[in-house]
Amino acid sequence: MKQxxxxxxxxxxxxALALEAAILGPLGERIGKLSASLSIFLIGILVFSIAMxxxxxxxxxxxxxxxxxxxxxxxxxxxxxxxxxxxxxxxxVGATMVGILCGQITASLAIDHFGILGTKKRKVDSYRIIAxxxxxxxxxxxx
Amino acid sequence: xxxxxxxxxxxxxxxxxxxxxxxxAINGALSLKTDLVTTAWLANVIAAIVLFFLVxxxxxxxxxxxxxxxxxxxxxxxxxxxxxxxIVVAVPKIGTAATIVAIITGQIVMGLLVDHFGxxxxxxxxxxxxxxxxxxxxxxxxxxxxxxxxxxxxS
Numbered sequence: 001m002k003q004x005x006x007x008x009x010x011x012x013x014x015x016a017l018a019l020e021a022a023i024l025g026p027l028g029e030r031i032g033k034l035s036a037s038l039s040i041f042l043i044g045i046l047v048f049s050i051a052m053x054x055x056x057x058x059x060x061x062x063x064x065x066x067x068x069x070x071x072x073x074x075x076x077x078x079x080x081x082x083x084x085x086x087x088x089x090x091x092x093v094g095a096t097m098v099g100i101l102c103g104q105i106t107a108s109l110a111i112d113h114f115g116i117l118g119t120k121k122r123k124v125d126s127y128r129i130i131a132x133x134x135x136x137x138x139x140x141x142x143x
Numbered sequence: 144x145x146x147x148x149x150x151x152x153x154x155x156x157x158x159x160x161x162x163x164x165x166x167x168a169i170n171g172a173l174s175l176k177t178d179l180v181t182t183a184w185l186a187n188v189i190a191a192i193v194l195f196f197l198v199x200x201x202x203x204x205x206x207x208x209x210x211x212x213x214x215x216x217x218x219x220x221x222x223x224x225x226x227x228x229x230i231v232v233a234v235p236k237i238g239t240a241a242t243i244v245a246i247i248t249g250q251i252v253m254g255l256l257v258d259h260f261g262x263x264x265x266x267x268x269x270x271x272x273x274x275x276x277x278x279x280x281x282x283x284x285x286x287x288x289x290x291x292x293x294x295x296x297x298s
Binding site for chain 2: 002003004006007009010011012013014015016017018019020021022023024025026027030031032033034035036037038039040041042043044045047048049051052055057058059060062063066069070071072073074075076077078079080082083084086087090091095096098099100101102103104105106107108109111112116117118119120122125127128130131132134135137138139141142
């Protein structure tokens with residue numbers, strides 16, 4: 001049941017992500033696309049800094065002692081932003097989204113399967129293959 | 144609709160999508176060694192630093208800034224924070240694939256709602272059979288990943 005609750009929670013996270021994108025668009029028109037993105041992360045720093053103060057605990061000092069790959073989460077995501085900016089004018093929004101979604105899904109299945117990047121090993125089984133098929137069908141319907 | 148350009152760009156797009164999956168996994172792992180707040184904080188710091196340089200070098204001068212727009216226009220950041228928190232908490236519990244598929248499902252559901260009601264000045268596109276069916280398929284896919292995660296390991 002905890003799995004189910006978590007899934008629903010993440011679906012809500014996805015909805016929030018879409019809302020963010022919808023609000024970000026007009027903001028980018030007004031203050032510039034890069035500035036708009038920067039404002040998002042500046043506010044994010046504010047929010048989580050406040051959270052650190054409220055919970056009176058922070059692991060910032062521990063960060064320096066961890067292996068560097070664990071700290072690269074923010075950077076890896078930039079490959080995405082750059083690809084988006086480069087590819088959309090070339091092949092259009094629809095094809096770009098399909099390509100990126102395919103990349104997300106296959107990579108996440110592989111990450112789970114091999115248990116890399118610190119995740120628990122979850123091998124590809126028939127359930128996941130069915131899920132993949134359903135997703136591809138859904139993508140086909142949308143695009 | 145596949146032309147030579149698309150075939151060339153496709154590996155690039157796969158790489159971009161992989162980056163998203165990788166970032167989710169890495170941040171999930173980091174939250175286990177630290178906590179959610181520190182992880183999200185760091186991700187925002189790194190992103191802000193990179194974007195800061197991008198803005199300085201590539202953004203043409205603008206007439207408005209984040210401080211001149213009405214506050215509601217900055218609320219997107221709060222949704223982003225919520226979304227990031229959800230991903231970071233979820234990956235260690237349900238794995239990367241389940242998280243990614245759930246995020247995509249949520250994005251599409253919200254996209255459908257925005258289109259259906261014509262929010263944010265978007266043209267009103269009423270819910271159609273095709274896109275509803277797609278959401279249904281995604282929900283089914285989520286269910287199968289849930290089954291996969293919760294199946295008993297045969298010894």
